[in-house]
Amino acid sequence: MKRILILLFVFVLPFMVFAEGQQEEEKPLIFSIVSDASSEQWPDRGFKGYLWKDNIIPKFEEETGIKIELRQYSDKIDNTATSLDMDLASGEPSDVIWSYGGRVNKFANADFGINLYEALPKEFIAQFKQSALSQFERDGKLYALPMPGWAVCLIANRTLFKQAGVADILPADDDLDRSWTIAEFDRAIKAITALGDDYYGYYIIAKECGGDYWILNMLDGFGANLYENGRATLNTPEGIKGMEYIHYLHENGYVPYGASGLYDGDMGMLFGSGKLGIMGSVPYGVELGKIAARDGAVEEEFECVLLEYPHVEGIDGVAPCFGPDLAMVIDNDDPIQLEKALKFLQYITGAEVQTILQKVYARFSPLKTAGMPTSSGIIGNAMKQMAQIIKKRGIYDMGIGFPVYNELRQIWLAILQGMLINEITPAEAAAEFDRRANKLLSE
Secondary structure (H helix, E strand, O other): OHHHHHHHHHHHHHHHHHHHHHHHHOOOEEEEEEHHHHOOEOHHHOOOOEHHHHHHHHHHHHHHOOOEEEEEEOOOOOOHHHHHHHHHHOOOOOOEEEEEHHHHHHHOOOOOOOOHHHHOOHHHHOOEOHHHHHHHEEOOEEOOEEEEEEEOEEEEEHHHHHHOOOHHHOOOOOOOOOOOEHHHHHHHHHHHHOOOOOOEOOOOOOOOOOOOHHHHHHHHOOOOOOEEOOEEOOOOHHHHHHHHHHHHHHHOOOOOOOHHHOOHHHHHHHHHOOOEOEEEEOHHHHHHHHHHHHOOOOOOOOOEEEEOOOEOOOOOOOOOEEEEEEEEEOOOOOHHHHHHHHHHHHHHHOHHHHHHHHHHOOOEOOEOOOOOOOOOHHHHHHHHHHHHHHHHHOOEOOOOOOOOHHHHHHHHHHHHHHHHOOOOOHHHHHHHHHHHHHHHHHO
8 A cells, every 4th residue: 555655646747746836837927017107008109908918918928927916005095115014024025026116116126126236137138328327326236227207307487588588598499408507597687686576497306305405406417426336426516516506506596585485386386476587397397387377377378388407618518406206126036036037127217118118208218218298289399308408418417216215304404404494514514415415314
């Protein structure tokens, strides 16, 4: 009897091993995204059903045979990062995650991710702009890949520029070069502010973190980096000059006084009144003159144009601040799942999907190989201009890739407020930011 059982075991064992292998191969890849984005339907843009669930994911499954289990989280219901914390602590965590980089960047480090410089083909990595990758580098390792995001530029009221006699500074609509100098910018804001007591050339907001990135591009115009190689680097001659210029704008009344108590809504209202010459915005801001007239804020529509932030002589132009989504693989200590996860990561961060996401969400891809925006009209033209700026300048590192990004933003806000109320000088502000930020980064 024993012998028969042994023979049966020997005969059945290969089938058990084979079945176990088959079961392992059929284990789905778990992909987590923010459900706000995944639940939207875009029939007017060539998609039937849900973008991810019914279009992007099925194509990957069909081409590879790899099954995807989609998990959806929502910032409208709960906090994405908190949900992913619970997800990672569960017995069956996600293999790939995608969300706004500022929310989930704390996962993009050695504790959860893998070094993508080693795990992915070099030719694939080479498709990304290096300045976009640098946000998610630590000690020469890359833990996440950037996906399409919003980008910050300047919107100028051309009608007001004409009224102030400085319209010659602005580029023609068909001119892809949207750069200008600090000297030109300075001339424009002085002329516009001189139109009357309730006119201002520019706007600075520092009440809360929303909109803090409107200021960072101004620093880049002086050649200053907020961060470099994982450290805060504002306290340089260039950084101090940039802070001095921001302080100068406020002290001389070229921006509304009391910027430490102003926020996005204040800026939008003033621009909509037709009495603000320039403000920070995404490309959709070129329609604000039309919207203001439609809503009765002004009697006649005013014309808006997109520009880079200004720069000093010796600098070619200014890279926009960029708020990318992030895609990364979670290291779950499972070689088979990891191999599938890397395939899926390359698929969703590749040119085909990034071009789709760029179009659907009216954002900009950090890939050199992604298709350019194809929209028409005034917004479409501005989108193409912005895409050209990113292609030429790269992006400005505003710290979104740091695991302590939100804490760094609070430090920056406190320093900026202190300078604007003259509690500290621009030089002291630059030094204090580096001190506090680098202390936080070293903890």
